[in-house]
Amino acid sequence: MWANQGHAFITWDLMVPAGYNGPSLYYGGSRVLLHELFHHLGLLHPFGPGNDDDDAEGGSARSCSDDDYVSDTPGMLGSAYSSNFYSTAVAYCMERFWETYGGDWEATYARWSGGLGTPQADMNAWADSCPTKAGYDLLGNYMTYNTPVCFAALGHFTRGQAEMAHYVTAELNPIIYAWGQYYAAVSPSPPPQSPPPPEARIDPCNVTQRSCACKQSWDFYGDTYSSCSVLPGNEGLWCEVLDQTSCPDCAGNKNRTVPCVRKCSGTEWMCKKRGPRPPPPPPLPPSPPPTPPPPPPRAVPDKCKVTSNGCKCRNTWQYNGKYWSGCASPDGDKRLWCQVEPSCPDYGYDSYLFYCDRSLTLDSCRVQPVSISQTRSRADPPPAPPPPPANAISGSSSSQPPPPARKQPSSRLPPRPAVGVNTSRAPPRPRPPAQQPRPPAAQQPLPPRPAAQQPPPSPQNLRPPASQQPPANDRPPPRRRRLRQQESEQHGGRLSRQQQQQH
Template identity: 35%
Template sequence: MDFDGLDGIEAPEGAVGHWRPPYTLLATIGIVIAIVFFGGGFGVGWAAKPTKEAGFIVVGTQGENIARSPNVNIIRPFQPIQYNQNIPNDAVQTFDDQNAVLIPAFHVLTLVVSTLGGTNYTYSPNVLRLYVQSKYQNSQDTLAKIYNVAQRLQISPDFFNDIYAISTGLVDVFGYVRANQAKVVAGRRLLAASSDQPLAVDLAKAFIRSGLQAPELQGALGNLEPLWPQLDDLVDLVYDIFDAVRGIAAQVDDIVASQEAYHSTLEPLQGSVQPSTVEVSADLSVKVLANPYSASLIVSIVEDEEAEGAPATGAAQEPTGEQRRMLQQLTNPLPAGFIPALPAALPSVLIPTVWHIVMYSNDDGTYGPPGIEQACDMVQRMVAIANSRLAPTKFQLFIKECRNKPSYQYLVKPSRVDWLDCTATCWIYENCGDMIEPSAQDYPRTVNIYVAGDAPPSDCSGYGWAPGATDDPMYGHIGFPWATVSTSNQNSRGAYEGGAFALVHEMLHHLGLQHTYSGVNCSDADATADVPDTPITFQSVWRQPWSWRASLACSAYWNKTLSGNWDEANRQASVRVGIPSGDVNPAFDSCPNNTGSDEIANYLTYSYDVCYLALGHLTSGQITAIHQISADSNPELYAWGQYYARFPPPGAFPSPPPPASSPPPPAVSSPPRSPPPSPPPPSPPPPSPSPQPPPAAVPSPSPSPSASPAGPSCASRTQRACTCKASWNYLGPTYRDCVVVPGMESRGFFCEVDRTSGNCANARNGWWDYCTPCVSSGSTPSPPPPSPRPPSPQPPSGNAPPNCGPGAPTKTAGLTCATGLWKVTGSNITYSGCANPNRDVRGVWCALAKGQATVAGAGWDYCLDACNALAPSPSPNPNTAPGNAITYPYDKQCQRGVTGLPSTCSCADNYNIAFPDFKTSYSSQRGCTAFKETNGTGMCIVTCTNNRKANRQPYPCDCASA
């Protein structure tokens, strides 16, 4: 039988499995098709539309069906969302909710697509989902079909415990479909009929039914029958899956391109800095070399420094020669008495991170994306899981600062489209890089992580350099799209913790580790890093002809060895060093002439998240290398990281989470009882025995949801240990917490599960579960309103003296001076309110209050003009006085502004510049400066907004005359 929907994919020769067509049915169909042919012509391909309307509700209208199966479908309709446009938060939330349903299903669908496509590649589930959402964003019918089958695949709340059985069963079924599709009598001609003809669908279902009863598929049927005991239901599901993905299966080349973009084998590299030839005047040109990065003016609030003061370390030790060399490289000296260990000792290293979460403004005055207010909680979850995976390396991460407030003005993009554009090419620094250099905190001792844009439309999970640069944060940061951090997406159990594994992967790159595989031939990819114990590998896992077996092997380990226990998976990973036995399989070997088989779960290869979850590891050689490379490339981070590990800063680690609860036993076969028709309020449904406090399990870095306290704000608990969403929509009406939906009384109490924690992986149909109402569920409050935009400062009245002290408003609306003392980093002189420590000709300025930054990302701002009258004027420039000898270089102190610069550009506040032909260089220059090499003509390095070509380049300049 030839399914034309495969768009030209040929069935393999010698395919196994046979099907005998129902000849009586064929004869009947032949007559009907003949009538259709002569009456109206043939269509463009069978089954172009779903057999049922998208979003139909299957609630078990036949009572006997409900009684026979404990698993019932409550299917939500698909809602088309133009996610790449400026849309309100509620539309984005709908898109996110639908994503949360699709993500688990694609763990299975990717295997189906690869099987139907007959390709050697088994795509990453997340890559395939992103590809489908981007490819079909204007063809919502395909997405509606996929959304429908995604819910039906998750009919059981134990989906993640059954995923191996489901996957292997469907791989066998669709392998049979592909092998036998060409063996149906007159199949090609028959199935060219219009999809509006029901008998063509009937024939396809007859073929599937016959196959499911064939001896070859009895093993598959045994895997699938417990979830779909009614053969008709299983036949319908298989057919609808085929109808949903058949066109996708043929798009091998396009999906491969998307996979390579998601997991780029080439990290973006910092280009070597070359001198520019600058025309200073009509008769003078000079070569100028601009340092790509000089730290902008850095200020600190004194009370914050005191709070983070270094504790005493005891009597000083005498450092060895190697330790002394490490100490000499530090810009920030360590507290007296603390001597960092050498990398050979594999010391504990605690790395500070600063997270910059970019948001956007909505037309209604709110900010997006939805969940931005909880972003720092999401980051904490992501870091906690990553730490369990990094524990064997002796490296750990802590959140020094997480910025997700609009008072950090550089984090706010004017619209959703502008925000999405930040990751249009994956790399945040390309389209939104203006903010990185001025906003980077404590660099390079601290790892700065920027989160912006979304996926889709972005098609990557994150990026970093190996190792991260220490002389320019533009090439020494880590970047992620919002989807990687959001608990509605990759930072969740539903995504097999893909967000945490992206963080682990990119952090290991930042610390110096390379990929374990070669993209060219069977060569030792990480030999340059002196890693001797990773097997030689050609290409990443997904490119291998055995990739589908590797994916299933990881699922088998997850289901059979780990019993689907998230906490146990993290516990084992936290002590695992070297290649585990479950990741040693001679069948998985891309370089059979070399020693060892491919690793399918090394954090530095590109594999499947289920493999990292079940068997994730690093070798001892990689662990040794990461210490040596980070000590050599970033001694500031490595030495101070040891200090932080011994004396953790306050709040470096959150309080231990409560013990994770084991899932309750499966529901009994009968549905929940219907509630009584009249008050008092109906009793909770009893699909399973009344829940008792479950036994405690090993604490998890990603704690299972804990019960909310009773009271006005309590949230009901679901049957499978999740929490009900406070407000949710079903078929139009909005419901709160745990309810009985009118017209669906036979279902009893149910609700949409709350995915905010990222830990709920037990939803039915991917979104709902039975629940027990909490005492005050009817008065569950609405979510808190979004943070208001900061008000503009009120101008001082004409008679009142200007406020120039602590807390004074600055020139930028919504920003204020620090309320305490502040100082310029590197100086011990303190200031209060507005001051001019560097004699800036543009006037007085101040350190901003904690939690604020300018649009450019700076932690300081100029004070109101009225404050300048209260401060002493800068001394006149001696180089401009008649008769005085000129000393170069000197700041021209252009009080009326600077001319000669490109549009949107200004002279940098701090830059280094060199003149190669003169063999001279100058550091810490600012503003338009006259140099001897330019014959006294002004020159500066510029910083620009939306002008990437000119940014950080040298330009001649002069002071404006008026």
């Protein structure tokens, strides 16, 4: 699932009710989809870029460092899955969802849509893999890994994560971001719909951990038990499965005459009002002192913001997993180049990388990777969405809202589209801001973040061959896929299509 490469892929069984997206598994498939989409929008796991193992991305071991660069997520050594408090977390989330919330899915949907921030119930001192760092491990953050019931009970994004997703998307895909903000502001709300039928309620005290129904009365070594019960000498609750043939828990039980007894989904406290309970959380510690102000951002000279054919470089662009600003050389090319803004006359889907002036150097442009981080730079929160247009286009028969007109962007995020443009023409592409925005500052340090998928191997670092270096008139090299005899006549100043794909 290479969400950081421009697409998110999940298998079909994650999204069907009979698979992982039904109430028996707490609609875990939809949470996986949300997790992957926000990787695509720029978020990392709270515990780092790897997949919750000791071989994190780049070969580095897990640590308590600030791995996701979001200011209000805590330092986490790993997810709850790999922690020493996992069993406590499962029992706590089960009790929270079934006892505190009564297993009510309508109330769960309301909690999920009710705002940003870590809920108080997800601040537990017993869940702290980095005790020297502020905050506690997040059990229900959508960007971490945990058992599905924890997301049903505690699911959330932090405000810093939402702001980071806005910032990264606005920087790297300003056209889509501007259109999204535009339609979010002017599109009418959908008509009210009749309420859906109530969700089927699954009683955890009458099903196994794989949601197989229990017998209401069953015998085990001469003793009779009812539904989920305590078996002497065993931890937790157990029951005999009602129908072995339809229960995956009993797939290994070849002799159907032998009872299939499996562990129940509910806990002793939840079902019998006795047994171990998670310890109550102690009072929260005071907030840590504010972090010192970060160093000022690197200033890019004006001469390093344009290509040799006069097109403006993107303020922030990505290559091979790193971010760059203005003219740079991520692949080691002796001549600097950049990704240009869509306003460039020669811009196209396969033509967006252009060389900069050959006199520029790494030193003269102060080239270095750009850090997109709330914990390394400060900025104001993103502006409010644009207001709906005052009136529509006169005489237009289109039912769609008018597309945005090109207008000068603010110094923070891409410009908001305006009305008054002929809807029969392709919408203009809003330009990114002239100055590099910085990710928003955090409210206060809080708990953890979710896991990301292992990124694919880096593409080959190809650079234009010597045969395609620009001629004496300083025009950039022609596209490789054109015939050589046509190159010098038809094209100049662009990297080849193959190079575009590599870059």
